[in-house]
Amino acid sequence: MHIGFIGLGNMGSGMAANLLKAGHAVTAYNRSPAKVAALAQQGATPARTVADTCRGDVVQTMLADDEAVENVAFGPDGIVASLPPGGTHISSSTISVALAQRLTAAHAEAGQSYIAAPVFGRPDAAAAAKLFVIAAGAPAALNLVSPLFDAIGQRTFVVSEQPYTANLVKLSGNFLLATVIESLGEAIALVEKAGVDPAGYVDILTSTLFNAPAYATYGDLIARKSFEPAGFAATLGLKDVRLALQAAEELTVPLPLGSLLRDRFLALLANGGGQLDWSAITTLAGRDAGL
Ligand code: NAP
Helix, strand or coil: EEEECCCCCCCCHHHHHHHHHCEEEEEECCCCCCCHHHHHHCEEECCCCCCHHHHCCCCEEECCCCHHHHHHCCCCCHHHHHHHCCCCEEEEECCHHHHHHHHHHHHHHCCEEEEEEEEECCHHHHCCCEEEHHHCCHHHHHHHHHHHHHHHHEEEEECCCCCCHHHHHHHHHHHHHHHHHHHHHHHHHHHHHCCHHHHHHHCCCCHHCCCHHHHHHHHHHHHCCCCCCCCEHHHHHHHHHHHHHHHHHHHCCCCCCHHHHHHHHHHHHHCCCCCCCCCHHHHHHHHHHHC
16 A cells, blocks of 8 residues: 555554555655654655645544644645545544544545544554554545555554544553553552552552553553653653643543643653653652652
8 A cells, every 4th residue: 555654653653664565565754854864764755845745545644632633634735635535534643532533524524434443552562563452434435545544553453443443541540651651659658658669569560459450551661760761751741631622622521630640741841841741740649748
């Protein structure tokens, strides 16, 4: 398949490389051109503009946030204006429900398909083609692009025919992950203050009641206080908690823990931690405990 790929950050670089490895022809664009050069060495065709990525059947975007996606999707040289009728835009960025709805309408008006396909998994999973793809959109369009999901992930879950529902599921999952990170940080601070070794404590948790990837991955990072380089930056974590709160407000669903987490992220950012991994919010629980 001929794919345009836009956004070669921590996640997109691994995803695009796996599309190449699976035998697809990839034309790649990134705001900072150096990242395109790295992928070109693996066989990608460099694109100088967003429009250059829209010559095939499918364009996939993996960008930081709503603003980045709006920048490449709309405007005279954006994806909506450049993709031929019948083309498909797969949006894998974690974006707002509202933007997913706007993109769905804009692509439909242009005679194109829009699929939301955000992912679970950090950059190591992206590089190893082990992502979980949370997809939603029209069944015919989903069928067409399913080989692309197979190339980047270990399993695809289809939520519904409404693309925004995949974004809502993704945001709810990240909200839940952030609550795990915060509660792990508080629990570790409690035992660490009494002199218990954090790594041994996490081993007890993950070998008994909390045998799940979220506790293993983040328990390890928090116990080792390993927050750099960020796999998922705190600025992006704040973005996702905000987007979950926005969606919850729209649906009139209180998320009291979401409001607490928003303040944790703001405190981390206010103290210069925006580029740390989002699990660095746990340093605040440690600080509050006098550690
Ligand atoms: P990242 O490393 O920060 O990469 C962000 C990408 O967006 C880069 O290609 C960047 O271009 C581009 N970008 C940022 N602002 C832009 C703008 N205004 N206009 C055009 N391009 C812009 O982020 P990431 O970790 O790959 O995450 C990408 C998306 O996946 C996010 O929505 C994130 O929430 C989601 N996600 C991340 C993870 C994770 O663990 N990292 C897991 C699942 C989902 P430059 O290279 O020029 O900066």
